Amino acid sequence: MEAIKPKSLEEVLEYKYKYKNDAKIIAGGTDLIIKIRKGEENPKVILDISTIQELKGIRETLEYIDIGSATTFTKISECILLNKNLKGLKDAAKSVGSPQIRNRGTVGGNICNASPAADTVPPLLALDSILVLERKGRKREVYLKDFFKDKGRVDLGEDEILTRIKFKNLLKNQGLGFYKLGLRRALAISRLSFAVFLEIDEMNRIEIIRIASGAIGRFPMREYELEEYLTGRIINEDTLKEAESLLERIIFERLKGRQTAKFKSIAAKGVFKKALLNALYLCKGVNEFEKN
Amino acid sequence: MNELKIVGKSIKKIDAKDKVDGTAVYPQDIYLENMAFGVTIRSTRPHAYIKVDTKEAEKIDGVIKVFTYKDVPGKNHHGVVLKDHEVFASKKVRRIGDPIAFIVAETKEIAEYAKNFVKVEYEEIPAVFDPEEAMKEESPKVHDRDNVFYHFKIRRGDVERAFLECDVIVENVYKVPMVDHAFLQPEAGVAYLDEDGRVVVIASTQYPHFDQEEIAESLGVNKDMVRVLTPAVGGAFGGREDITVQIHLAIAALTLKRPVKTIYSREESFLAHSKRHAMKMYYKTGALKDGTLLALEAKIIGDSGAYASWAMNVLRKAAVHATGPYYIPNVKVDSFAVYTNNPFTGAMRGFGATQVPIAYEQQIDILAEKLGLTPIEIRLKNCFREGSETSTGQILEGFIPLERCIEELKSF
Amino acid sequence: MNLKKIDVNINGKDYCLEVEENLRLIDLLRDKLHLTGTKEGCGEGECGACTVIMDGEIVNSCLVLAFQADKCRIITIEGIEDEIIKNSFIEEGAVQCGFCTPGMVLAAKSLLDKNLNPNEEEIREAISGNLCRCTGYNKIVSAIKKAASIKRGGDSE
Ligand SMILES: Cc1cc2nc3c(=O)[nH]c(=O)nc-3n(C[C@H](O)[C@H](O)[C@H](O)COP(=O)(O)OP(=O)(O)OC[C@H]3O[C@@H](n4cnc5c(N)ncnc54)[C@H](O)[C@@H]3O)c2cc1C
Numbered sequence: 084m085e086a087i088k089p090k091s092l093e094e095v096l097e098y099k100y101k102y103k104n105d106a107k108i109i110a111g112g113t114d115l116i117i118k119i120r121k122g123e124e125n126p127k128v129i130l131d132i133s134t135i136q137e138l139k140g141i142r143e144t145l146e147y148i149d150i151g152s153a154t155t156f157t158k159i160s161e162c163i164l165l166n167k168n169l170k171g172l173k174d175a176a177k178s179v180g181s182p183q184i185r186n187r188g189t190v191g192g193n194i195c196n197a198s199p200a201a202d203t204v205p206p207l208l209a210l211d212s213i214l215v216l217e218r219k220g221r222k223r224e225v226y227l228k229d230f231f232k233d234k235g236r237v238d239l240g241e242d243e244i245l246t247r248i249k250f251k252n253l254l255k256n257q258g259l260g261f262y263k264l265g266l267r268r269a270l271a272i273s274r275l276s277f278a279v280f281l282e283i284d285e286m287n288r289i290e291i292i293r294i295a296s297g298a299i300g301r302f303p304m305r306e307y308e309l310e311e312y313l314t315g316r317i318i319n320e321d322t323l324k325e326a327e328s329l330l331e332r333i334i335f336e337r338l339k340g341r342q343t344a345k346f347k348s349i350a351a352k353g354v355f356k357k358a359l360l361n362a363l364y365l366c367k368g369v370n371e372f373e374k375n
Numbered sequence: 376m377n378e379l380k381i382v383g384k385s386i387k388k389i390d391a392k393d394k395v396d397g398t399a400v401y402p403q404d405i406y407l408e409n410m411a412f413g414v415t416i417r418s419t420r421p422h423a424y425i426k427v428d429t430k431e432a433e434k435i436d437g438v439i440k441v442f443t444y445k446d447v448p449g450k451n452h453h454g455v456v457l458k459d460h461e462v463f464a465s466k467k468v469r470r471i472g473d474p475i476a477f478i479v480a481e482t483k484e485i486a487e488y489a490k491n492f493v494k495v496e497y498e499e500i501p502a503v504f505d506p507e508e509a510m511k512e513e514s515p516k517v518h519d520r521d522n523v524f525y526h527f528k529i530r531r532g533d534v535e536r537a538f539l540e541c542d543v544i545v546e547n548v549y550k551v552p553m554v555d556h557a558f559l560q561p562e563a564g565v566a567y568l569d570e571d572g573r574v575v576v577i578a579s580t581q582y583p584h585f586d587q588e589e590i591a592e593s594l595g596v597n598k599d600m601v602r603v604l605t606p607a608v609g610g611a612f613g614g615r616e617d618i619t620v621q622i623h624l625a626i627a628a629l630t631l632k633r634p635v636k637t638i639y640s641r642e643e644s645f646l647a648h649s650k651r652h653a654m655k656m657y658y659k660t661g662a663l664k665d666g667t668l669l670a671l672e673a674k675i676i677g678d679s680g681a682y683a684s685w686a687m688n689v690l691r692k693a694a695v696h697a698t699g700p701y702y703i704p705n706v707k708v709d710s711f712a713v714y715t716n717n718p719f720t721g722a723m724r725g726f727g728a729t730q731v732p733i734a735y736e737q738q739i740d741i742l743a744e745k746l747g748l749t750p751i752e753i754r755l756k757n758c759f760r761e762g763s764e765t766s767t768g769q770i771l772e773g774f775i776p777l778e779r780c781i782e783e784l785k786s787f
Numbered sequence: 788m789n790l791k792k793i794d795v796n797i798n799g800k801d802y803c804l805e806v807e808e809n810l811r812l813i814d815l816l817r818d819k820l821h822l823t824g825t826k827e828g829c830g831e832g833e834c835g836a837c838t839v840i841m842d843g844e845i846v847n848s849c850l851v852l853a854f855q856a857d858k859c860r861i862i863t864i865e866g867i868e869d870e871i872i873k874n875s876f877i878e879e880g881a882v883q884c885g886f887c888t889p890g891m892v893l894a895a896k897s898l899l900d901k902n903l904n905p906n907e908e909e910i911r912e913a914i915s916g917n918l919c920r921c922t923g924y925n926k927i928v929s930a931i932k933k934a935a936s937i938k939r940g941g942d943s944e
């Protein structure tokens with residue numbers, strides 16, 4: 084294995100062009116190093132991007148919030164640019180591993196590793212994020228929702244890397260909620276997670292809703308059927324109940340035959356509800372449905 | 376009374392300073408001149424006859440020697456009570472994780488690499504994983520004997536008659552799983568020869584004196600030719616009572632006449648040491664209307680896995696504690712230790728006294744519920760006091776503050 | 788395996804080293820420099836025994852490759868001279884087998900460098916990446932509280 088620490092993004096792309104699939108990007112290394120040591124990955128070349136400044140940090144442009152792929156979870160959870168309506172993204176970043184893991188692990192690694200349980204992916208999906216993929220001399224953009232091809236497989240060319248993740252900043256009547264079910268508080272990989280982007284009017288009518296689940300399918304994914312059901316409805320106990328049983332059916336169908344099907348389809352209801360209520364709270368500033 | 380100097384005072388731990396400074400020495404922290412590194416080959420099958428071929432591995436540059444059962448100078452066995460472990464499996468493996476060979480090489484990397492070249496041929500034979508299955512006549516035998524290797528009985532009063540007098544009887548089956556100690560410092564050790572030709576083994580162990588005996592026996596030397604040093608121990612909780620690295624290192628150092636070190640990974644640590652006994656507990660408890668406990672009948676089956684370790688002591692203790700801290704005049708308990716092809720079980724914090732509370736306390740709660748008593752009332756009625764007699768006939772004397780302890784709980 | 792040259796500052800001292808390209812930072816510290824206060828409890832990011840401070844932040848040195856530390860500043864337990872934290876650990880009985888202790892002290896140091904008035908929740912969060920199998924968490928938490936209080940200029944509470 085050859086280890087290279089390029090000095091700039093340009094150099095990274097140059098090496099990636101030269102070595103193609105023989106070269107693996109290493110950012111925080113919190114996934115890759117374990118895989119290399121277990122013999123699951125055996126790259127000829129690794130390119131370290133953990134100190135490339137151009138790929139780190141969060142900035143706001145006219146239209147978007149724009150996060151560098153090598154930005155750590157710690158930086159995301161502490162970022163003041165992410166306003167309070169984006170709490171779901173910060174919550175997700177904060178829920179990853181432990182302080183040590185969050186200080187190294189990056190959002191780009193989280194996305195590219197393509198684990199079904201990647202915690203920042205559901206909120207980024209719910210934000211309808213766009214990924215910027217770069218190769219030497221060319222840049223393209225894809226929606227995050229189209230990026231995952233299979234468990235551990237993504238739409239990334241042999242000489243391409245992920246450089247930025249962007250999404251629209253939230254308005255006052257919009258909110259992003261997240262909820263994760265893990266075995267314990269720290270160092271627990273998600274058993275189940277939900278992120279909900281919500282826009283409502285004064286009547287609590289859902290104008291836009293985007294729902295993403297984690298650790299349910301082969302990769303984190305949007306729950307279109309549920310979104311469709313909820314759009315245009317007024318949020319109240321009845322709507323929630325209906326949505327929950329619809330979700331239970333969807334998840335049970337998806338996991339049919341798997342041991343976890345029953346547990347996850349039931350647990351999903353509660354996790355989804357919490358994520359939705361978190362989002363609602365951010366839109367309204369009050370929580371109208373959480374009893375006590 | 377004169378003021379006591381130590382009792383009742385917080386005393387600073389003697390080695391705490393070294394530990395906060397990071398200078399306390401655990402075995403993995405020892406680096407010696409000309410030190411070789413060893414890694415263990417372990418069985419990947421629960422029950423199989425084996426053939427081992429080390430030739431290819433020994434050809435690798437930097438591999439010094441691959442040790443197997445043939446290289447054990449003395450007895451190829453060890454064990455805290457029964458000598459039923461082999462230092463290296465000779466003919467058959469009895470669980471996943473049985474040590475088969477020890478590769479010693481110039482560096483850790485070479486030794487790890489050489490692992491791929493030690494050929495172990497497995498001829499699998501039927502295995503048994505459920506202790507109750509293992510108790511049956513026709514089940515596969517883990518050792519050349521009956522799988523049930525220990526049966527402890529407690530008989531007191533007349534259980535059968537007492538149950539006829541009971542107003543309520545509760546009958547349930549409780550199961551508790553194996554538990555790993557997961558002490559934070561994985562096993563590691565260093566062995567070398569001192570100027571007098573003695574084998575020195577440095578390892579985190581709970582029993583340097585037992586280890587000395589077992590090492591000497593496997594080396595075929597007198598005890599005074601073996602020194603065991605215990606540096607800082609990174610947690611143990613019972614998990615360092617059985618031999619792990621000690622004999623392998625001693626044999627390698629004696630044979631090669633140079634220092635040899637080994638460090639287990641966390642994964643290997645799980646494979647190498649004992650677990651807390653999984654137990655299945657059949658409980659039948661009876662009481663009078665007013666909550667007075669009258670009779671207990673219990674059958675406790677302990678899964679010893681492939682080796683006995685401390686199973687007899689653990690299952691005896693489980694039986695002795697079967698009533699919990701409650702007076703019951705009629706008691707019949709049978710506890711069994713049974714071999715299976717599971718990981719072997721041994722000592723862990725409580726030594727059998729930790730499993731049974733799951734059963735006896737729940738029995739009492741269920742009885743209370745049926746009798747319309749509170750959990751506190753039923754316990755106060757039956758709990759041990761000064762002068763109480765236990766199921767084994769021990770009269771409790773001295774300070775038995777359980778009643779006060781339960782009273783305190785009333786306020787919660 | 789090729790060797791790679793790196794410049795790294797460890798505990799205030801500059802090193803110019805040649806390291807194997809797949810070497811982990813923990814191996815560099817322990818096997819090459821014999822800074823054995825950094826412990827390996829799991830090798831996969833779960834236990835925090837291998838915690839070091841890298842450019843001001845705690846990281847698991849089992850999950851950093853040595854070459855990634857090129858041009859970085861590393862502080863290990865051997866480089867911690869904070870007697871207030873260390874003494875608080877000793878006095879509060881926060882040290883048992885000691886294998887988690889260096890990592891705990893570094894996590895505590897990293898917290899108190901940023902926040903001299905942490906509440907219990909923040910302390911528990913700060914050590915949430917460090918396992919203590921002797922399970923002395925309460926004493927560790929009170930040691931950190933005590934250290935914070937001394938650092939703020941108060942007595943121990
Ligand atoms: C103890 C522990 C606990 C954890 N807990 C959690 C948790 O709670 N939630 C969670 O979601 N994850 C968790 N993880 C997983 C891991 O920390 C995250 O997935 C993290 O985001 C990975 O980021 P990284 O920078 O470390 O990735 P790396 O390991 O550096 O890379 C991961 C993969 O992505 C590729 N890659 C990285 N960056 C790019 C890029 N810019 N362009 C193209 N490819 C790239 C790499 O080639 C590699 O294949 C945990 C891991 C550990 C060890």
Ligand code: FES
Pocket residue numbers: 826827828829830831832833834835836837838847848849850
């Ligand atoms: S050894 Fe690094 S986290 Fe456990």
Ligand code: FES
Pocket residue numbers: 559609610881882883884885886887888918919920921922923
């Ligand atoms: S003191 Fe032993 S692991 Fe913490």
